[in-house]
Amino acid sequence: MxxxxxxxxxxxxxxxxxxxxxxxxxxxxxxxxxxxxxxxxxxxxxxxxxxxxxxxxxxxxxxxxxxxxxxxxxxxxxxxxxxxxxxxxxxxxxxxxxxxxxxxxxxxxxxxxxxxxxxxxxxxxxxxxxxxxxxxxxxxxxxxxxxxxxxxxxxxxxxxxxxxxxxxxxxxxxxxxxxxxxxxxxxxxxxxxxxxxxxxxxxxxxEVTGGRDTARRDGIVAFGDSITDGVGSTADADNRYPDELAERLAATGRSRAVLNHGIGGNEVVNDTSWAGEKAVARFEKDVLTEKGVSTVILLEGINDIGGSGPAFPGGPTPEVSVDRLVEGHRTLIRQAHAKGLKVVGATLTPIKGSFYDTPVNEAKREAFNTWVRTSGAYDAVVDFDRAVADPADPDRILPAYDSGDHLHPGDAGYAAMAEALDLDEL
Known part of the structure; x- marks a missing residue:
């Protein structure tokens, strides 16, 4: 800010x-x-x-x-x-x-x-x-x-x-x-x-100042699209995954501020008329100006993968290859590291049965997730994909975690995402 x-x-x-x-x-x-x-x-x-x-x-x-x-x-x-x-x-x-x-x-x-x-x-x-x-x-x-x-x-x-x-x-x-x-x-x-x-x-x-926590500079920014924004969670209940993470930290005696910079529909490398500037452009304005922050969690890319199709809510955007999506994430990592922030990369959650579900999109999602898990580009990795997937059908969100559209988690799914984060790595 x-x-x-x-x-x-x-x-x-x-x-x-x-x-x-x-x-x-x-x-x-x-x-x-x-x-x-x-x-x-x-x-x-x-x-x-x-x-x-x-x-x-x-x-x-x-x-x-x-x-x-x-x-x-x-x-x-x-x-x-x-x-x-x-x-x-x-x-x-x-x-x-x-x-x-x-x-x-x-x-x-x-x-x-x-x-x-x-x-x-x-x-x-x-x-x-x-x-x-x-x-x-x-x-x-x-x-x-x-x-x-x-x-x-x-x-x-x-x-x-x-x-x-x-x-x-x-x-x-x-x-x-x-x-x-x-x-x-x-x-x-x-x-x-x-x-x-x-x-x-x-x-x-x-923003706040004063009190016992004045000198703490250990805030966390959750950055991403609708799944960070909390689409599918219960209104007025503060059950988005960043909310659940803040509560989990407090419950374990590690209280830290958690700031939500998700935008529903946002893309990493494409601007949209309805879902904000592309992440590589807004990251500096939204994240790098925040005070008291030490860590950022990056969960974004599914709209880049699915946005070129006719089902994208705001209308199709240019097709994005896995290589281009990876380079977008590398850009975000470089921006964060230049400001001294630790970066936690997150895998993209399942899409089977959703309006993004096509063989091409699923292949891109799996390829990008493999890069997230194995590239070493981030300081740490959280596997949100496996945290909310149905063990019997890993390309699909577990029904108990599904908000109903097979793309966005519900309250239980967001709680599972917060549980998947290693608090020591944060």
Whole structure:
């Protein structure tokens, strides 16, 4: 996560013209350390996507106008101070955030969009309650004194008084977001939030600092496509495999932040209109800017293999050979190693019976998995393929682990993936 020098220059230029009400100090706290020398680290993340051609209904293309958006996320790191990251990476014009709050989510599974009384904090940006984010940029809020514990849920509320245009968003959230007409950023109740969506909007990160874990730099990024994103898991249950991994680490006394940078439909070497920039391009922006991270798990390539067929949800993409997919992974490994990150490579999970199931695609999957297991290109390997395969039919997901489409695991399958990871190798 980052706030770039480009944004700083753009903000100062716009201040000169009077079109951006943003103090330069809003962009000053962009580095590794927070106030009083405390180190910031990622506690939650989501990779941004363009609203150009979303798959399925959501609010991204029309954006927002005099509306409040409330979004619930679960952090995997503890701290005494909190800040959020907002992004306009794919916006077509400046994004005006009229006001924002962060609060603890109300207790209970029926809480929905309600927040805990006494926990609401007004977010500021350079000591101001409003901010304009230029197109293509990302920024961090000022810190607020809101202590959080790992696995606590936070609710971030954004009030957008004017038209935003198409919204930078994250399509498959496996979580419910809420929308209300007018300004409801400080509401404790969720009564005004009549509309729901299964995507996240403008929100791309939560960071924490302070407390007993301030100096830890051992976070993990799970990077990939829909199987990392958690497609097929139960909504609002936080059962994606990175969630299950974070819980397993905590249960064994090795608590570490786990950040999810999966995008459903994403490819390693092809851009798509609906599933984000190709991995070799977005890796630097999504992963290498994260704070407090030491390890990345790479699970991606099945959409490169299956994307050239007519069943690809967003329409066919150019065919990708195994050699080209391997070179894409080598590029990601080089990028990660250049930043000092350990890389865990993952085999691609079974596809038999799914819309990707063809003899050609299966041969490519098996060849790529052989390379993952034997190449020595990664620092460690996790065999997700064998972890979720049916022993009686290894090209197929075990029925107990199958979400129903024979491609994406369900909750039990994601738990099995988390169990397959060697915690010592992480």
């Amino acid at each position: 980052r706030t770039s020098n480009t944004l700083r220059r753009a903000a100062l230029a716009l201040l000169t013209t009077g079109t951006l009400a943003l103090a330069p100090t809003a962009l000053a706290d962009t580095g590794h350390h927070g106030s009083h020398g405390q180190a910031w680290r990622g506690a939650w993340a989501a990779s941004p996507q363009s609203a150009a051609a979303p798959l399925g209904p959501n609010w991204s293309q029309q954006g927002f106008d005099n509306q409040t958006v409330r979004q619930v996320v679960r952090v995997t790191a503890s701290g005494t101070r909190t800040r959020i990251e907002l992004t306009n990476r794919y916006g077509t014009g400046p994004l005006r955030i009229t006001g924002a709050t962060v609060a603890r989510t109300a207790a209970g599974k029926a809480a929905g969009s309600a927040v805990e009384p006494g926990s609401v904090r007004t977010l500021r940006f350079g000591h101001r309650p409003s901010v304009t984010i230029p197109a293509g940029e990302t920024l961090l809020s000022d810190a607020v004194n809101l202590p959080v514990e790992a696995f606590e849920q936070l609710t971030v509320t954004l009030y957008l008084a004017g038209p935003t245009g198409p919204a930078t968003f994250h399509s498959f959230s496996s979580a419910t977001s809420y929308r209300a007409e007018g300004d409801h950023r400080a509401d404790l109740s969720g009564a005004a939030f009549k509309e729901t969506s299964s995507s996240w909007y403008f929100l791309s990160g939560v």
